[in-house]
Amino acid sequence: MKYIEVALNLPLKMSFRYRVPTELAARVKIGSRVLVPFRNKNLKGFVTRERGKGERKLKDVIKLVDDFPAISRPLLRLGEWVSQYYHCSLGQSLHSMLPIQRSLKDKEKKVEGKKISCSGNLAQTSGGSVFLLMAEEPEEKISIFLSLAKDVLARGRQVVLVVPEVSYISSWNKLIQSEYGNCVAILHSRLKDRERYVSWMRMRREEAYFAIGTRCVLFAPFPDLGLIVLEEEENTSYKQREVPRYHAREVAARRGKIEGFPVVLMSQSPSLESWSRAHKKEYLPISTRATRKARPQVEIIDLRQEEDKVLSRSLEEAVKEALKGNELAILFLDRRGFSRYLLCQDCGEVLRCPNCNIGLTFHLKGALSCHYCGHEERSPLVCPYCTGNRLRGKGVGTQQVEKEAKIRFPGALIRRADLDIGPSLAGSALKDEVIKGKIDILIGTKLIIREEILKEAKVVGIILADSLLNLPDFRAGERLFQLLVKIKRSIKKEGKMLIQTYNPTHYSLRCVRDREEDFYPQEMRAREELHYPPHFHWARVLLEGKTEARVTEASQRISQKLGEKGVEFLGPSPCPFAKIKGRYRYQLIVRDENPSRITACLKGEVGYSSSSANAV
Ligand SMILES: [Zn+2]
Ligand SMILES: [Zn+2]
Incomplete structure (x- = not known):
């Protein structure tokens, strides 16, 4: 008689055993999907282990779901790693790897992939290594990507390209198809189940040998994967917000290690994590031509000196100049920080947490709080730095910028694009309008910061850099830097970027203007003292519940346990969004230089849930 262990998609720490009917x-093999009875339901699960014996009272497997094991052995190992590192059950991790509900049917029709002959080098010699590709020009990035892929295909292996968002897929797809024809499978969460099934099967049968997709394509069922490439590796979309809360970069690197192929991270301004690993030689650089083409000018405007806090004199002049030449001007504003911090309009300082140095969150009723460590204070009446009395908790919105622009630039074609006016404009319609010259001034939020729009722009004005710089997030400076570098690299070479700020000497801004490579060592030093990543690993323990008392009680209990174990942690404190859908949310941040110590100490104390711990 055969017995098996089955991983179910449940937030439970144990595995479940069943008997396999003769x-x-x-x-029934390891990696097979089976339907099994669980309590009074029937659930699908993955076979993770086979056993020769078992207790007699075990229930029978009801049926085998697919014609073949849905998860290969290497992917099962990857799933085990995800469940340990990101603190979820093996069932939760395996279910996220196979985004298909229907049964997988075997049609034994395997098309022989077209083999391209070529002498390879990178991929042959460097299985399991991670490479960082920092090409300055998009053309160079593309040509390096294509030549790496060519090497891999020549040896009959397959290539996966991971992109941060669905909108990146079509241009890459066109590019690859123009080189290799119809060999691309596309995978992302917005596909219908049927489409996903077709894509998935094409990969498994090697009818496709290229796959492009968002995070879920990391688990592509190619039989002999030879390369994973991540586009824009610093993009925040690579962090999955649901369980398992994995980061695409880490999963790609782990799969490369397990299956012995190289992983390439592409970036114009890498994350601090990747930069520091490259610095420590854990990631290897891919050399690029060191040519430096002319770059747009960057000007930093000190808003403390300006009468008008929305459109400074320099920005107004630059926009007028662009209008005269019939060129596109973009006015960018990020509203996430909108009225959530307190800024002194005289000296430009922001009220920050004395322990964590992140912006304190400003609440109505005049309270300030830190959502990392829980520090609270009353909001002062005068600025503690300069004793000025112009502390403001409010920024400007896109509507206000639009109103101002209409007054200053009468006759210009002005278009506002943000989430308020619907997502349709965010698609290709907006790009078409821009290309056809139907817009003189485009005002918007992050929606408009896309390469195909930016490359048409002559002037870009950042209305208030501080709204990003002061987000209550230790990565705020890094994010701002990356955004500004992206804008600078994408707009017209003879163009100009103007950054309005109350903090004109901040290195995140100065490095964009002067020397980009100086940013990383400075940011590393700033994070070191406060034990921020990448020096320390962070894991967030999220506690949710219907009554606040129970959530705080649970968080006290956990913090006491963590204290007894002698691990370093912050909080408990209310989350930035302290109540969502009627559930109270608190968090604790556990940190350590060694991630396995975090894993070990959470293992005993924190249960799995549909939303539990979260490596930052
Ligand atoms: Zn001040
Ligand atoms: Zn704090």
Whole structure:
């Protein structure tokens, strides 16, 4: 008699055993999906282990779901790693790897992939290594990507390209198809189940040998994967917000290690994590031509000196200049920081947490709080730095910028694009309008910061850099730097970027203007003292519940346990969004230089849930 262990998509720490009926025994294998009875339901799960013996009272497997094991052995190992590192059950991690509900049917029709002959080098010699590709020009990035892929395909292996968002897929797809024809499978969460099934099967049968997709394509079922490439590796979309809360970069690197192929991270301004690993030689650089083409000018405007806090004199002049030449001007504003911090309009300082140095969150009723460590204070009446009395908790919105622009630039074609006016404009319609010259001044939020729009722009004005710089997030400076570098690299070479700020000497801004490579060592030093990543690993323990008392009680209990174990942690404190859908949310941040110590100490104390711990 055959017995198996099955991983179910449940937030439970144990595994479940079943008996395999004799007629299924030959076909049930490790990695197979089976339907099993659980309490009074039938659930699908993955076979993770086979056993020769078991207790007699075990229930029978009801049926085998697919014609073949849905998860290969290497992917099962990857799933085990995800469940340990990101603190979820093996069932939760395996279910996220196979985004298909229907049964997988075997059609034994395997098309022989077209083999391109070429002498390879990178991929042959560097299985399991991670490379960082920092090409300055998009053309160079593309040509390096294509030549790496060519090497891999020549040896009959397959290539996966991971992109941060669905909108990146079509241009890459066109590019690859123009080189290699119809060999691309596309995978992302917005596909219908049927489409996903077709894509998935094409990969498994090697009818496709290229896959492009968002995070979920990391688990592409190619039989002999030879390369994973991540586009724009610093993009925040690579962090999954649901369980398992994995980061695409880490999963890609781990899969490369397990299956022995190289992983390439592409970036114009890498994350501090990747930069520091490259610095320590854990990631290897891919050399690029060191040519430096002319770059747009960057000007930093000190708003403390300006009468008008929305459109400074320099920005107004630059926009007028662009209008005269019939060129596109973009006015960018990020509203996430909108009225959530307190800024002194005289000296430009922001009220920050004395422990964590992140912006304190400003609440109505005049309270300030830190959502990392829980520090609270009353908001002062005068600025503690300069004793000025112009402390403001409010920024400007896109509507206000639009109103101002209409007054200053009468006759210009002005278009506002933000989430308020619907997502349709965010698509290709907006790009078409821009290309056809139907817009003189485009005002918007992050929606408009896309390469195909930026490359049409002559002037870009950042209305208030501080709204990003002061987000209550230790990565705020890094994010701002990366955004500004992206804008600077994408707009017209003879163009100009103007940054309005109350903090004109901040290195995140100065490095964009002067020397980009100086940013990383400075940011590393700033993070070191406060034990921020990448020096320390962070894991967030999120506690949710219907009554606040129970959530705080649970968080006290956990913090006491963590204290007894002698691990370093921050909080408990209310989350930035302290109540969502009627549930109270608190968090604790556990940090350590060694991630396995965090894993070990959470293992005993924190249960799995549909939303539990979260490596930052
Ligand atoms: Zn001040
Ligand atoms: Zn704090």
